[in-house]
Amino acid sequence: MAETKQLQVQELARFAQEQQFNEQYRQYFGDVWDEAGVKDISQMTIPDAEQTLKVLADSEASPQFIKSLLAQAAVDGASPQVLEYFLSSDIDGDGRTLAQEIFQDGTNPMEPDTPQPIPKAQALSPSSTEDLEWEI
Template sequence: MPENTQLQVQELAQFAQEQQFNEQYRQYFGDVWNEAGVKDISKMTIPDAQQTLKVLANSEASPQFIKSLLAQAAIDGAPSEVLEYFLSSDIDSDGRTLAQEIFQDGTNPLSADTPQPSPKAQVISPSPTEDLEWQI
């Protein structure tokens, strides 16, 4: 497993340990798993993960809900290769993985993000002397 993905799985596991999901959350998560056809999270396969991502893509789930859903999957023993698949997926095809969006960017992994200039980027404004004629 690539080191970056391993760190993301560890970060998800840490987040999962900090959560205390009540029955209402578990019911919401169960609805997603049921709709995706997942009967036993500990026996999930990559096709199950793909179907779950389709369910999420067709929903209006918040980034926090998705992060919590994956944390609950980790708690319930989802195989590491399935967690890796989830975290490395790019549901909205914006070039950012699900893990980058929920852990680093805080953006919605279900909708493409418009690129934002980095804080170090300089915005170049038109020169006040743009009406000058250039001569060679």
């Protein structure tokens, strides 16, 4: 499981490197950090991350915004533990982590996905050989 988390952090880091975060982006994301009470991203703690996720959930942030915000956090020095916490969270309680939703599914990590129906087990039809005797 730890290896999966490391791969997710690496995937976020690759995405972050592709971004061109200028001062305008930092100000745009700054509102979220301010509302969450994060003064220095490089000093962010797990409780700070929890508060940030609450702010994002309350603001109905888009998946792209969340992905970019986390990428900006990675660029600005958020610790791997905090990034792992973000990526492994399941805010909407649908059984999919934030990383799975933004990198694999393309779904909104703040809204539960419609659960896929579980295939029902096929009922076995009675065999016409019920009357056979079993020998051991």
